[in-house]
Ligand code: SF4
């Protein structure tokens with residue numbers, strides 16, 4: 001995993017063009033079938049090498065919508081994020 005978008009997403013589209021690696025798809029392309037935007041964990045690099053923090057979360061107007069998730073298929077991850085932050089799915093932007 002990487003960062004994830006939860007079901008508070010309002011499908012506003014503010015995040016998708018901010019992603020430097022095109023890891024985000026809209027509700028029509030969400031592979032889970034949920035009517036919300038989706039982050040492909042095997043593409044998301046948590047913006048390492050691109051931005052100081054995940055650009056999707058900075059752009060998102062919905063508080064707590066984009067959160068940390070466990071490290072998994074993500075090709076890059078932020079070393080300064082704790083296991084607790086990931087396990088608790090804490091918001092990327094407080
Ligand atoms: S954290 Fe960065 S790389 Fe990952 S989905 Fe958000 S914008 Fe894309």
Ligand code: SF4
Nearest residue numbers: 009010012013015060
């Ligand atoms: S910016 Fe936030 S609310 Fe808007 S589509 Fe992306 S995740 Fe959903």
